[in-house]
Amino acid sequence: MDWGMKNRLSRLIQADGKALFLPIDHGYFQGPTHKLEKPGETIKPLLQYADAIMLTRGVLRNCVDSAMNKPVILRVSGGTSVVGEDLANEAITTSVEEIIRLNASAVSMSVFVGSKYEHQSLTNLATLVDACEDYGIPVMAVTAVGRELEKRTARYLALCCRIAAELGARVVKTYYCEEDFEKVVDGCPVPVVIAGGPKVDSQLEVFEFVYDGMQKGAIGVNLGRNIWQTEHPVAAIRAIRTIIHDNYTPEEAQSLFEQVKAGKA
Ligand code: R5P
Helix, strand or coil, X not given: CCHHHHHHHHHHCCCCCCEEEEECXXXXXXXXXXXXXXXXXXXXXXXXXXXXXXXXXXXXXXXCCCCCCCCEEEECEECCCCCCCCCCCCEECCCHHHHHHCCCCEEEEEECCCCCCHHHHHHHHHHHHHHHHCCCCCEEEEECCCCCHHHXXXXXXXXXXXXXXXXXXXXXXXXXXXXXXXXXXXXXXXXXXXXXXXXXXXXXXXXXXXXHHHHCCCCEEECCHHHHXXXXXXXXXXXXXXXXXXXXXXXXXHHHHHHHHCCCC
């Protein structure tokens, strides 16, 4: 592997082999998402606890201080919206020159396996990988399901992750599933990070799925709404960080969460 690629990956995946990515890219198809209306404000207290942030060029340029020192994972696919016909009909939205200009450490894009636009999104991935590999920039593939959240079974996710890795993704982001998640990770030759999905009811539930996903081989998370849409985002991200980097159990993480919430840690 080339030095530049290795260096970028090492900025994202920490020395312990783990990673906590904080995504705030939701506006690229959802508009001003709840609690992300002002992305710069949302991330201000959270940034220090994240290993990288994931966002589009528009939010990066307009809402994030250029002196901040966290690596950037640039979302470079889009062209659809929640009120449009089909979320899967994405294109690549950012040139390699722009990716380099913005000093991105990686890029990410969605693939929609099994959708009407499967071929388009997968060939977009291959084309993006070709363009980015020339400059040592890793591509993180996002296995997207659009509105069909029920698709998130191990069999389907394993299929998506493997295909994304085969097409050259250096990291794959996928959903967690309760049953057989280890099969998703085991069938994927590149590191897997877990996306959070819609906000769940209790904080402990998040700690439990992150913990279980890590036990089953994920290297970390790319978790947004279950951090910044919660009542106590700083307590949430700090607790999740301990599961990822300090091997905390869900109960230990919950205890830290309560302490931070109460201003005691
Ligand atoms: C989808 O809109 C984006 O790719 C998000 O980055 C991804 O879904 C992770 O965010 P969340 O944890 O909110 O699902």
